[in-house]
Amino acid sequence: MDLRPNSDEARDIAYHFHGYTNARAHEEQGPLIMERGEGVHVFDTQGNRYIEGMAGLWSVAVGFNETRLIDAAHNQMRKLPYYHNFAHRSHGPAIDLAEKLIEIAPVPMDKVFFTNSGSEANDTILKMLWYRSNAMGKPEKKKVISRMRGYHGVTIASASMTGLPNNHRSFDLPIEGILHTTCPHYWREGRDGESEEAFATRCADDLEAMIEAEGAETIAAFIAEPVMGAGGVVVPPATYWSKIQAVLKRHDILLIADEVICGFGRTGRMFGSQTYDMQPDILTMSKQITSSYFPFSAFMMTKDVYDPIADESDRIGVLGHGYTAGAHPVGAAVALENIRIIQERDLVANAAERGGELQAGLAAFAAHPLVGEARGVGLIAALELVAPEGRDTEFAPGKLGAHMNSIFLRNGLVSRNMLDAMAFCPPLIISQSEISDILRIVEKSLAAFGDDIK
Structure with a gap:
């Protein structure tokens, strides 16, 4: 006798374990x-x-x-459905996309690294920061500062950088070396009688106090979304980014712009970094890079970030990191067509x-x-x-x-x-x-x- 459920709702409840869902409530409610x-x-x-x-x-x-994205995926599937970028291999869509991303970058960037999701990109960035610090003879410079209510993903490292309690509870997170500073939400965090600019100054002062308490020599980077997404769509207060960047520059700390949500037009500029005059050293991209028609992500880095990493790979003989589907040709082809549509229209x-x-x-x-x-x-x-x-x-x-x-x-x-x-x-x-x-x-x-x- 076939006892399998006979409706999509019942089959989903029976077999499908969902993310960001109360599993027991889902068993009762269904999809x-x-x-x-x-x-x-x-x-x-x-x-x-x-x-x-x-x-x-x-x-x-x-x-x-959007049929143009469907056609881009179909045509690339027929031509070269898969290839990797390990061991000096490459393919046309990855080369073209890397060139396009460098071309449209909000500040001068030098190299692009391809991954499969925003979480994976930010996880990789943390590894690269550790690798770079070791290459520079600064093995203590490994900490990353994020913000309360910031969202940077759900892998062990990226969830640690995320500043939301439910991404930490019962997961034994955050890991060591990840710090969280003030959330720049003026409506909720501002004090009575405090102006928006005074609140921005306090946020910058809080960041500087944390850096000084930890020791600037131990901190590699500050990661932040231009506008917070999953933390509640938090728009930075006036003068916030100029003050935050001044603190980072004083202490020789890299700025990572997490543009997974803001990138490719969301804020009314191609990148949120342009909307807020941010000067990132590393920039994370996903989601709208392919309009999510294909899982794909990337991050760009400046020459100053890239060179020590390249030198260390030369010393060791290999950069021991990469993904089977990193720079997937179908994803790269879809991303290229998606960017063309955004620009043409x-x-x-x-x-x-x-x-x-x-x-x-x-x-x-x-x-x-x-x-x-x-x-x-x-x-x-x-x-x-x-x-x-x-x-x-x-x-x-x-x-x-x-x-x-x-x-x-x-x-x-x-x-x-x-x-x-x-x-x-x-x-x-x-x-x-x-x-x-x-x-x-x-x-x-x-x-x-x-x-x-x-």
Whole structure:
């Protein structure tokens, strides 16, 4: 007798172990199964249509049915479906993509290293920093400073750099040598009477105090997103990046810009580093590099970072690191075509223009009694929900956000709640009318939300 489950939902519960999910709750609740995509919309197996307000996972720049990316993958599959870049091997798509990334880099970069995910890229960067410090005769210079609520991935090393408690709990993380400094969220972390610029100064002072306490000679790098994503879409306060970079320069500490979410147009410039005049020594890329049509990532480094690593590989005889699918030809071909589309269709400018409409529309909800803050830049934003006045203790962190998430879904919008911050990060191709659709759903959902928690 065949006792296998006979529905997709039941089979998913029976066999599929999900990330970022309460496993026992999933056994009771089951999945929402998406079947197809079209532009900024996705459709579930019941035929319901949703605006994908998160671009999947902050990542689908060109929409969910871009035939040029499908064709790029198909054509490369037919020509050379796989090859590696170990032991002096290479192939055309990897060479072309490395050249393109160096060309569009926000600051002069020297080399590109290919990986398969943002987590893997940041994990590799930490190894390279250790390798470089040893090469330079500075074996003590190994620590990395990140920020509370920063997000840099889920491998052992990258999850350690992530500054979110649930990425550490029961995983025995963070590992030694990873430090976390102040989260630059002025609305939440600013003190009474403290101006935005004064808060930025305090963040820089906190960083400098940590460096001095640890010893600058022990710290290799500071890693940060231009705009925090999974930590709640935290936009840096005015003057923050100029002050942070001055501290790093004083103490000879490298800056790693984690552009996994911000890169390729999200903030209204090709890179978030350009939006905030950052001068990174290393820059991480993933997600929108292929619009997530293919798992792919990379990081770029300056010549100053690269040269000691190259010298050490020469001394040892090999750089003992690499991935089977690093620089995968299909992923590289898709990335090249994706970047061409972003440039040809001027999607960075569209992100700036449509982003202005999104930010203005969300800002209008800031006066709502259940909204604490509207924030964002370009096509990345958040509404922070707050409990009705005097009822804070009734709602555990995340309860408001989870409830609003279900209302959004019911009204045809996919969002993601980071605790009680509702995130918006639609595909870069979004139109003015589709921005209006998002705002109408938010307005309708806030009304329903208010009725539900009276």
